[in-house]
Amino acid sequence: MTKYVVVSGGVISGIGKGIIASSTGLLLETLGLTVTSIKIDPYLNIDAGTLSPLDHGEVYVLDDGGEVDLDLGNYERYLELTLTRDNNITTGKIYKNVIERERRGDYLGKTVQVVPHITNEIQEWIERVSKKPTSKSGRIPDVCIIELGGTVGDIESAPFVEALRQFQFRIGNGNFCLIHVSLVPVVGVVGEQKTKPTQASVRDLRGLGLTPDILACRSSIPFEEGIREKLSMFSQVPEENVFSVHDCKSLYHVPILLKNQGIIDVLKKKLNIDTSSIPPELSVEGTALWEQWEEFARRRARDLETIKIAFVGKYTYLTDSYISYVKSLEHASLNCNRNVEILWIESADIEQHTLDENPTKYHEAWEKLCSAQGIIVAGGFGDRGIEGKINASKWAREHKIPYLGICLGLQIAVLDFARNVLGIKDAQSAEFEPETANPFVVYMPEIDRNNMGGTMRLGSRPSKFIDSHYSRNSKMFKLYNSEEIIYERHRHRYEVNPERVEILEKNGLKFVARDAETGNRMEILELDDHPFFVGTQYHPEFLTRPLKPSPPYLGLVLAASGQLDEYLKGK
Known part of the structure; x- marks a missing residue:
């Protein structure tokens, strides 16, 4: 019984x-x-x-x-x-x-x-x-x-x-x-x-x-x-x-x-x-x-080398809002024999209006971002703080700082690339500007627009690494132990516009994995010529375990601590 x-x-x-x-x-x-x-x-x-x-x-x-x-x-x-x-x-x-x-x-x-x-x-x-x-x-x-x-x-x-x-x-x-x-x-x-x-x-x-x-x-x-x-x-x-x-x-x-x-x-x-x-x-x-x-608990108590990860989000005043992100960073860092220090940054604090209203807060937030060895842009809903997240992506991309964008963070990386590399200054997400002329992120057609509860793309879904030389040699493919199909948990209403994928990829932003059901949804992006610039449409933090860290977070920590290249040699 x-x-x-x-x-x-x-x-x-x-x-x-x-x-x-x-x-x-x-x-x-x-x-x-x-x-x-x-x-x-x-x-x-x-x-x-x-x-x-x-x-x-x-x-x-x-x-x-x-x-x-x-x-x-x-x-x-x-x-x-x-x-x-x-x-x-x-x-x-x-x-x-x-x-x-x-x-x-x-x-x-x-x-x-x-x-x-x-x-x-x-x-x-x-x-x-x-x-x-x-x-x-x-x-x-x-x-x-x-x-x-x-x-x-x-x-x-x-x-x-x-x-x-x-x-x-x-x-x-x-x-x-x-x-x-x-x-x-x-x-x-x-x-x-x-x-x-x-x-x-x-x-x-x-x-x-x-x-x-x-x-x-x-x-x-x-x-x-x-x-x-x-x-x-x-x-x-x-x-x-x-x-x-x-x-x-x-x-x-x-x-x-x-x-x-x-x-x-x-x-x-x-x-x-x-x-x-x-x-x-x-x-x-x-x-x-x-x-x-x-052994894992003892490792947590040791005096290990510390890496600083800037965490750019909209709900950082309550860190329990991102508890799985925190656990993912802990699990990944301890499995790399590192401790992690999270630098919490409210995304609105690195926007121009904060400089005008509160210069001290603005400069303190940017000081954190500039001192970090890695950057995470978290998921979220609504348009508050979006420009700050785009600023964080741009900083990571231009200064070769390891970057991990989760859900909205992937979409942010796309908007940053479209605006600041392709020169499409009005590139936008339909979530923030429904009538935009340049929608690089769009509403998923099958999603219920009238009811909020339980109507997103939710739960475990398969993603497939595409059959290309670039994808099969990507950092993420190796971090996932060269598995062709992976299962991760999703929670989103918006996705990268499939009609804009070709122009993004031609200029170096590669989508190395797509959804296994249709092949039309972008699941993982990587940037050419960067130590680690990754976005995932799914939320890998929901599958992290103390003795089995999430691959994207492991990759970020390895890159931030200078261990990624050596780690991937064995893959």
Whole structure:
């Protein structure tokens, strides 16, 4: 029978439930268990697709095109899973299903209520998803990690808390474990740790019918003497089940921190996990996984040479808007024995109007750009900051700085080239100027223009390196291990105008890969006579893994650190 580990949060949001949930899943995998995960988001949206990155952080895209919470990215990266849109539950999805069933008459005329109909729908959804074979092993999961978004006491999460309260009895005590993540703040001049917020949070949780089995206490420092005992006494959680999750050198150290404090033994005891029944080959594989993880985490803590990457985007005031980009750079740099320093640049800050309005901000932004060893221009929507992104592409192209343009960043490279190399000064994207006379980027004809949610070109799509001498000798072809067809995840409404491709390629901007379905969509561009000038229409950051970095990001880091030519010699 599948076991369930629920991770809830108290005191404040954004406390790190996703990392602790992912870390717990990773540790269970090292025992040879098959693990899956579910994220519950209590908002009314059907999915995260229409949410602003500045409001909710990055919109993470899955293979099946699901636009979901960024925590599912953590699960995929930590657990080496390929999840589906069903692994993300929202209030909108639950209510939509219940209302559709009511309209069909499935409830036989009964009054439809939050209890039992909404709570039953939640429980049935959890059981259905948790029993799907995983992409990694093809087996039914032994353990399902469920992260309950938000904070205990939030009104919108009440139906989910009630559903989980019922669920623990539905599956039996030995199959259910609740980890409550709370805050132990450090206050005062002397830096005293305070336990009252956690005590109050646990009291609220108990009042809702859920009793924590494990406390994961976030703090800037390790437990002071007596804190664990005090938390145990007032929260009625055994001392050995109270864990200090203090600030680490990196998030990759969190699984190590939990393991060293004995969380595996606690989980095995609570969930009645007998590892002697796990086939030896799976256990050995788990051991190798843990050794690789420890080595990766140790590398993150070393004093490696640092490279500077300028990150030019529209939502840089909230770096969670680009969390997968950050992870991709981390994974690539550590696999190159480098550390990366990201220089965040709001794209509007390197535009002419900023020089007129705030010269200091303008010069500071350009100083960052000029000092970087590599440049990323990120994806995004809308026309704000577009000219700044074009300026960044032009700087990278003219000064031979390694460049990686993602989605909109590829389209930006095309506009820069058309304007500043071909001399077509009014070259434009139909996204920003629908009636432009020179549309180098156009709206995809099959895309729904009226509905915003879930209507883009989404999910995993095949791209094919074209059969030409230039393509088969391109840097990107070699970085992808000379695979003719690659699968990456997409999220876009606009594409390079196929009618303008010929003039671009004649002048040195080469499209080395196109979509495998029609051959008419430009997927990867490279520039002649440049150390590394690459654009991808897809989002390669969604498939990065700690032990298997994304090829485009790896290429950027290798080029920025002067290692790319040597690396490609072996390809």
